[in-house]
Amino acid sequence: MHTDTMVTISEQDKPLLLIVDDTPENIDVLVGLLKNDYRIRVATTGALALKLAQLNPLPDLILLDIMMPEIDGFEVCRRLKEQSHTQPIPIIFVTAKISADDEIKGLQLGAVDYIGKPIVPPIAKQRIETHLALSDQNKQLYLKVEEQTKVIKQTNVELLKRLGRAAEYKDNETGMHVxxxxxxxxxxxxSCGMPDEHADILKEAAPMHxxxxIGIPDGIxxxxxxxDPEEWEVMRTHVQIxxxxxxxxxxxxxxxxxxxVALTHHEKWDGTGYPNGLEGEHIPLVGRICAIADVFxxxxxxxxxxxxWSVEEAxxxxxxxxxxxxxxxxxDLFLSQEPKIREIMRKYAEPD
Structure with missing residues (x-):
């Protein structure tokens, strides 16, 4: 026995359209045509359209009249495309008359298409479906690219960490120092108030100090x-290397x-460090931070x-x-963080 299974889409899963027109009759035509397949928001002014376009959930597509008082459709489109969160929303202009120059202007502002008035239902529905499908494909592509970018970034970070540890293996068998x-x-x-993003980058960059x-002979x-003085001069070249x-x-x-970090972590506050003898705050903050971490x-x-040395001596x-x-x-800030410092020592202790 065969039975047909009907797939239904819940109201919440339907795409959300924002219809913008200053003529209520035009809105009624579009709502009547589209209400069974889409969730609908409506706006009768450009100002209201700008507000409704930014409410969560954001519209999946906007049908936008051009000829409106005060804020016309072109200006609404321009403002929405200037904002990162509304920029990706596809906008279709719905208009009765349009010149070639107006059409070019709309496309340059970021619109994806035009639908002429009076509305021809099959054409209007097909164009809306097409641009919603294209928008969905773009979203999926963006997510894939974003995910791949994260993977590539993490891979690069991991490779750089391992490269930093490789340098340490020459004089530290485990490379745990980095x-x-x-x-x-x-x-x-x-502890000194560095923004999270910068502190995270420093944590990733520090292992390469x-x-x-790698370029220093083992004998030195x-x-x-x-x-001796000659050997010390060779050792100092590791900074430039x-x-x-x-x-x-x-x-x-x-x-x-x-x-x-690699260039400045051997500089000293009093100017006696190397390679450039920088003094005080002329030494970048990340260099001053890494100098303390490295020496400790x-x-x-x-x-x-x-x-x-013991922790107390250091x-x-x-x-x-x-x-x-x-x-x-x-x-002083480093000394105030002694409990965290000791915990790091325990966590990354040299293996027996």
Whole structure:
């Protein structure tokens, strides 16, 4: 036995149309034609149309008369296309008379089509269906592109983190230093009021602070004794090597911040740092933050040339270096975050 199954669309799932016309009779014609297939909002003035177009849920499509007093259809279209949240809504002009110049003007303002008056029902319905389908396809494409962009960004971030850790493997068997240092930098950035977006980017960029170590010979990088002057000069070149690796990437906030961190995290508040001898607030904030995070972790970690300091010893050293090596305000903020610092140490501790 065969039975036909009818698929019905709930009222809530129907596309929402905004019909704008200053003549009630014209609105009645369109509402009568479309009410069974669509949810309807109506506006008899341009001012009301602008308000209704921005109410949630936003219209899926707007049928817009051109000739209206005060705010005409062209102006309504222009204003809606200027706003990011209403810009994607397809607008079809509905008009009795239109010149070629008017048609070009409407399309240039962002309209997708015209429907002539008097309304021919099959043509009107077909054009509305077509542009709703195109709009839906565009939305789906946008979501796919946005998702792929997120995946690509996350992949790039992960690759850069691993590249930063690769540099650390040369003098730190696990590469955990960059993870601790990045998290210390994040905590300090948040505590000094850095916006969330910038703090997040800093956390991603910080692992690349010493990426230039890749280019330093092992005989110098892993030397257990003190470096002689010539060796120290070679060691200092890791800053420029890192900057060269990261390049000039103004289009990427992450890469640009990573470059600034790599270039400035060895500068000192009193101007005695390198490579450029920057002083005080001439050192970018992210460089000053990473200087504290980097030195603290270096002090509390085992290195080929030293034993690990205790947390108390390292924090005391930071305090002693206020207004010398470090920004005093940032040091005080770092000291105030000791519980979080200790938690990061535990979370990213070197494996036994």
């Amino acid at each position: 993870l601790r240092m990045a998290n210390y930098a994040y905590v300090l950035a948040k 010493d990426i230039g170590k 990088l892993l030397k257990k004794g003190k470096l 890192g900057v060269d690796i990261l390049g000039d990437s103004e289009d990427s906030k992450l890469m640009e911040m990573a470059r600034i 972790d270096a002090l509390t970690s085992i290195r080929p040339y030293k034993k690990a 924090l005391q050293f930071l305090g002693e270096q206020k207004n010398k090596h470090f920004d005093a305000t940032l040091v």
